[in-house]
Amino acid sequence: MATYVLIPGAGGTAFYWHRVEPMLRERGHDVIAVDLPAGDDAAGLEEYADAVVDAIGDRTGLVLVAQSMGGLSAPIVATRVPVDLLVLLNAMIPRPGESGGDWWGNTGQAEAAARMAAREGLPEAFDLETRFFHDVPAQVKAAVFARGEAPQSGTPFEKPWPLEAWPDVPTRFLQGRDDRFFPVEFQREQARDRLGIGIDEMPGGHLVALSRPAELVERLERYRSELAGPGGR
Known part of the structure; x- marks a missing residue:
């Protein structure tokens, strides 16, 4: 069995994974959903990676799953502990020397999101529910909103990404494929240009761990099994 390490996006709360975590545990895996120091202005990407490494401890058989902004810190973690597999989920892909703040303009994310909004007849003004929660079940959305908006410091976006290579x-x-924040065609281009890999698509928007946890778990388990090879568990 594996140790799944679930890294959240902006806001850094482990609660994002609350529907996925029990499903992975039911399959016999150890699961760590990490809380990041997102509200701490003294914490940058190195400190985010520290939090993940500390949570891992001496566990092995690591599968890192990085949601959205988690794509900035997960590769750093992978240089510090032995990782079997890294799964980027609707994620940002940094380049060496590029700050998280520069990523937006360098990739053209705003223009890509605007094109998708125009194509789908969405309001031009950003709206959290329309862009992020459009496919999240009402009761799940209510549970998330009841917790209040998680703070996200700008500090992790200020310094250049510290690795020299992936x-x-x-x-x-x-x-x-229904992500309205990082549209699928935009992500396809980013993965090709920055990592030289293709992407796999699944139904759902930006927050698939909340909207389609069972399908997400199936995809993760498929990746893990493929890595293990024939007869692998």
Whole structure:
């Protein structure tokens, strides 16, 4: 069995994974959903990676799953502990020397999101529910909103990404084809240009761990089984 390490996106709360975590445990895996120091202005990507490494401890058989902004810190983790597989989920892909703040303009994310919004007849103004929660079940959305908006410091976006290259770790990219924040065609281009890999698509928007946890778990388990090879568990 594996140790799944679930890294959240902006806001850094482990609660994002609350529907996925029990499903993975039911399959016999150890699961760590990490809380990141997202509200701490003293914490940058190195400190985010520290939090993940501390949570891992001496566990092995690691499968890192990085949601959205988690794509900035997960590769750093993979240079510090032995990782079997890194799964990028609707994630940002940094380049060496590029700050998280520069990523937005360098990739053209805003223009890509605007094109998708125009195509689908969405409001031009950003709206959290329309862009992020459009496919999340009402009761799940209510539970998330009841917790209040998680703070996200700008500190992790200020410094250049510290790695000289992507770590030598098997990497898969899984993208929700209905993502209104990072549209699928945008992510396809980013994965090709920045990592030289293709992407896999699944139904769902940006928050697939909340909207389609069972399908997400199936995809993750498929990746893990493929890595293990015939007869692997």
